[in-house]
Amino acid sequence: MTAHPDVTDDRDSEAWLAALRADGLERDRAIARLHALLLRAARFEVARRRGAPHLREADLDDLAVQSADDALVAVLAKLDDFRGDSRFTTWAYKFALLEAAVKLRRRAWHARELPTAPSDWPETAAGSAAAASDDAARRELLATIRDAIAEELTSHQREVLVAVALNDVPIDVLSERMGTTRGALYKTLHDARRKLRRALGGELP
Amino acid sequence: MTDDLLSRLLGPADPELGCDACFDELDRYVEVELAGGDADAAVPGMRPHLAGCPACAEEHESLRDLVTSQK
Numbered sequence: 020m021t022a023h024p025d026v027t028d029d030r031d032s033e034a035w036l037a038a039l040r041a042d043g044l045e046r047d048r049a050i051a052r053l054h055a056l057l058l059r060a061a062r063f064e065v066a067r068r069r070g071a072p073h074l075r076e077a078d079l080d081d082l083a084v085q086s087a088d089d090a091l092v093a094v095l096a097k098l099d100d101f102r103g104d105s106r107f108t109t110w111a112y113k114f115a116l117l118e119a120a121v122k123l124r125r126r127a128w129h130a131r132e133l134p135t136a137p138s139d140w141p142e143t144a145a146g147s148a149a150a151a152s153d154d155a156a157r158r159e160l161l162a163t164i165r166d167a168i169a170e171e172l173t174s175h176q177r178e179v180l181v182a183v184a185l186n187d188v189p190i191d192v193l194s195e196r197m198g199t200t201r202g203a204l205y206k207t208l209h210d211a212r213r214k215l216r217r218a219l220g221g222e223l224p
Numbered sequence: 225m226t227d228d229l230l231s232r233l234l235g236p237a238d239p240e241l242g243c244d245a246c247f248d249e250l251d252r253y254v255e256v257e258l259a260g261g262d263a264d265a266a267v268p269g270m271r272p273h274l275a276g277c278p279a280c281a282e283e284h285e286s287l288r289d290l291v292t293s294q295k
Contacts, residue, residue, distance in 0.1 A: 063290050105251035109291055113250050116286045124279070164233055183278075184232040190243070190279045202244040205277060209242075212235035212276075219234075 032107035039098060053094065056108060058087035060115035065123065073127040082126065086118035093118070124189040133196055134186040135178040160219065167218035176211035183208055236272035246273050246280045254288050 038049035061083040068074060093114045101110055168177060182188040183204075194204045241249070249267045257263040264271045274281045 060290055063293070064286050067286065105255045108294075109251040109255055109287070112290055113247065113283070113287050116283055116290065117247065120279070120283055120286065160230070164230075180233070184235075185229075187278070190277065201279070202242050205243045209235065209240070209276075212233070216234055216237070 032101075032103060035107040036098070036101065039095070050091070050095075053111065054087055054091050056111060057090045057094070057115040058083060060112045061086035061090065061119040064116050064119035068123050068127075071123075071127060073129070073131070074123065078126065082122050083119060086122055087115055090115040090118045121191050124192050125195060128189065128192045133182055133188050133193060135182040135188075135193075163219055164215055167215050171214045171218050172211050176207055176214070179204055179207045180211045184212075231275075235276040238272040239269055240272035240276060241267075241269040242273070243277060243280055246270060246277070247283075250280075250284060250287055254284065254291055257288065258291060 035049065035053075038045055039053065040046070041049070062080075064086070065079045065083045069076070069079065090111075094111050097114075101107060104110075168180065172180065179193065182193050183190050190204055190208070191201045194201045197204065249270060253263050253267045253270050256266045274284050
C-alpha cells in the first residue's frame with residue numbers, strides 16, 4: 020500500500036469496494052487479494068504473541084489462517100457498513116486483528132479455570148503493597164475498596180471485576196465462558212467501577 | 225503497584241465508549257492519530273476506554289503498529 024498523507028483522499032478504497040461488488044472473475048480476484056491482506060494482518064498479530072505461555076507454536080499458523088477466513092466472512096458481510104472514514108485496508112485490518120487476538124486469548128486460557136471468586140482477590144499483592152507503604156490514607160483506601168466490593172457490588176459484578184481487573188482474565192475469554200457478549204460484560208465492569216468510585220467519594224486520589 | 229491496582233479497579237474517571245463503539249471507531253481513530261491529528265477530539269471517549277479495557281487497548285496497539293508498518 021502507498022503512504023497516505025490525507026486520510027480522506029482514498030481512491031484505493033473505492034477501487035476495493037467496486038471490485039468486491041463486481042461479478043465473476045473480478046470479484047474472485049478481489050476476494051483473493053482481500054484474503055491475502057487479512058492473512059498478513061492475522062500473522063502480524065500472531066507474531067506479536069509468539070512465545071507467550073500456553074500457546075503452542077505448531078498451532079499458530081493454523082490460527083492465523085482461521086482468523087483470516089473468519090475476518091473475510093465478517094468484512095464481506097459488513098461491506099455496506101464501510102463509511103469511508105478511514106482507508107478500506109485499515110478498516111479491513113481491524114477485523115483480522117480482532118479475530119486473531121480473540122482466538123489467541125481464548126487459546127491461551129483454554130481449559131484453565133477462571134479466577135472469579137472473591138477469594139481470588141490478590142491478597143498478597145494488595146497486602147504487601149499496602150504494608151510496604153507508609154501512606155495510611157492509601158491503606159485505608161484499599162480497605163474501603165475491599166469493603167465496597169463485598170457490600171456494594173452484585174455477585175455478577177464482583178465476578179467480572181475480580182476476573183478482569185484483578186486477575187487479568189481477558190474480557191472476551193470471560194464473555195465466552197459466561198455466555199454473553201464482550202460489550203455487555205464491559206458494561207457490567209463499568210457499572211461496578213462506578214459503584215466503587217461512588218463508595219469512595221471524597222477518598223479518591 | 226498500588227496505583228496500578230487502583231487504576232484497574234476504578235477504571236477511567238472520564239466518560240468512555242463501550243467495546244462495540246470502540247471497534248466501530250478504531251480505524252478512524254488510528255488514522256487520525258497517525259496523521260498527527262487530534263484523535264481524542266475526533267473520537268471522544270476512546271482514550272478513556274483504551275485505558276480501562278486491556279483487550280481493546282491491545283487491538284488499538286496492533287492496528288496502529290500494523291498500519292505504521294505498511295506505510
